[in-house]
Amino acid sequence: MTAMIRGRPLIIDTHRDPNVCLHCQARPFSVCSVIDDADLQRLGAAAVTMTVQPGHSFIQEGGQAEHFFNVTAGTAKLYKLLPDGRRQVTGFAGVGYFLGLAVSASYAFSAEALEPVQVCRFSRAKLRELLDDFPALEKKLLEVASHELVVAQEQMLLLGRKTARERLASFLIARVKMLPHCMGQQTVATKERIDLPMTRMDIADYLGLTIETVSRTLSRLRAEKLIEIPNNSEIVVLKHTALDNIATGMT
Amino acid sequence: MTAMIRGRPLIIDTHRDPNVCLHCQARPFSVCSVIDDADLQRLGAAAVTMTVQPGHSFIQEGGQAEHFFNVTAGTAKLYKLLPDGRRQVTGFAGVGYFLGLAVSASYAFSAEALEPVQVCRFSRAKLRELLDDFPALEKKLLEVASHELVVAQEQMLLLGRKTARERLASFLIARVKMLPHCMGQQTVATKERIDLPMTRMDIADYLGLTIETVSRTLSRLRAEKLIEIPNNSEIVVLKHTALDNIATGMT
């Protein structure tokens, strides 16, 4: 059982149920989905679960890359810094996200919890063992990495060539697409509610903008009745297709 | 032997030496390096070699992703387009570069030859077979993909947060780093000659700038005696460390 001690950055869970993985709600969304139920105990034995409090980091850019992580709850931001403090958020890691793929000796980015984050931590050596024993896991990781690459290229297009308006629209549409798919018909006017665990500053650093531009642009989209902003951590997409057209540069 | 027919975009080599891979000069730089000499014939049999003339594409964004490619000679640019023609070059693929990692049904980017490019082409099915038979190859691909991800994150930092001057400096330093390492001592004043197979337009599209800004910024670096520009396809780095400081935002 995980001890939930407030005020400490990391809480490492020492008394583990050998069947944690079997009941893990993150499994269907993560690389662990390729491991059979029968083998899950091996996986569980190799991992340590950790809780990271908001604002605290569990990966530091440039630090020794000794571990791999799998997010099982919450959201973290991944970012790189320049010496003078300029920040680029390279992504947000939600449930199921696999972190630490960088094979070099040190991490290429930092990871900081936005909400209380729970992760499974694997040592480099343990992961290697698992990969040798479960080729399906290695295949899955290659698949995940390939997908990440596609996403990264899309983000390069955004950062290099899109306007502020297009960047915000792209961000909102991407967030809508990662909502648990509702089964009902998708109409043009369907209300889609997005949860934003990150601040405006994080969004700005993700989109290569300033906080003021993010704020102004969202205000304008609201004035145009494309979105609603019920509160700072929620946005409702009112006109999905219109926003999608803006996102893809068709407006 | 490869027929070198000018004026056609793609030349597919049909009469192949079963030992092409054994003598391939690109092997040490490519994923093929993990395959034993004894198994190289299998690899060679699975591949078709192709020559692509400058200006011609061998991968189209959105097209059916049926093949994987390994560059064995020349350089290609990889890019994504917006509907109105805005372009983002996501990378340059030189000798040894493995292309097509995207596991989805269609390619996420286009690839166009800058110089005559030679590639080995594998069908999706053949590659899958090879991956199943040579786990080392799969490991290597995961390693390559992970490295690509690190590079992509670095490029996001560049596109999102660096100034034009820092972008050009980063580009030049990255090019210097991929030169065949000369064994001599690296001094601050060491002349390092970079070959640029791409146009200023390609560089601009890679760095998220316009052609004019690239030109102006290079002129300024030349005026400051940090670089020399003997001709349009070559740049000599005169002050590596000064340029490196600019690249990393320390100036």
Next chain:
DNA sequence: CGCGGTCGTTGATCTGGGTCAAGGTGGCGC
């Protein structure tokens, strides 16, 4: 309930890099 602090919004102004425009340059074919 008031206070301080963080986060977000909005307005005024500034500027790095984009846009528009006008040459320069060099390689290639005839």
Next chain:
DNA sequence: GCGCCACCTTGACCCAGATCAACGACCGCG
């Protein structure tokens, strides 16, 4: 050799988004 054409450079001006500044909204705490 000469002219064409693609590529590059340089200058003048402009604008999207950054910067600077002020204020508002919300929340936890004493």
